[in-house]
Amino acid sequence: MENFTTTAHIEPDTRFRVTPFADGKDPFVSLRIGGAVVEIAFIARLGTSQALRNLATAATEAAGALDAMATDTAEVTDRG
Numbered sequence: 001m002e003n004f005t006t007t008a009h010i011e012p013d014t015r016f017r018v019t020p021f022a023d024g025k026d027p028f029v030s031l032r033i034g035g036a037v038v039e040i041a042f043i044a045r046l047g048t049s050q051a052l053r054n055l056a057t058a059a060t061e062a063a064g065a066l067d068a069m070a071t072d073t074a075e076v077t078d079r080g
Contacts, residue, residue, distance in 0.1 A: 001051070006040065008040060010033075011035055014035050016033055019032070030043055031044065042055075
């Protein structure tokens with residue numbers, strides 16, 4: 001990945017869109033993540049599918065961590 005750092009909050013209404021661009025000399029896929037104000041586009045060229053799989057795995061892990069935090073918070077609230 002080339003260097004660029006940004007921060008955006010994922011909200012419940014965040015949109016995700018995948019668009020393949022197969023025509024042309026250098027085919028790629030655009031993965032767009034956006035909301036009302038911010039949109040981030042990842043451009044994945046041929047040979048980078050494993051990086052996208054790793055991104056999906058990391059996102060699933062992050063979702064699991066959020067689920068665990070919600071469970072822990074609910075348990076503390078119930079006991080409190």
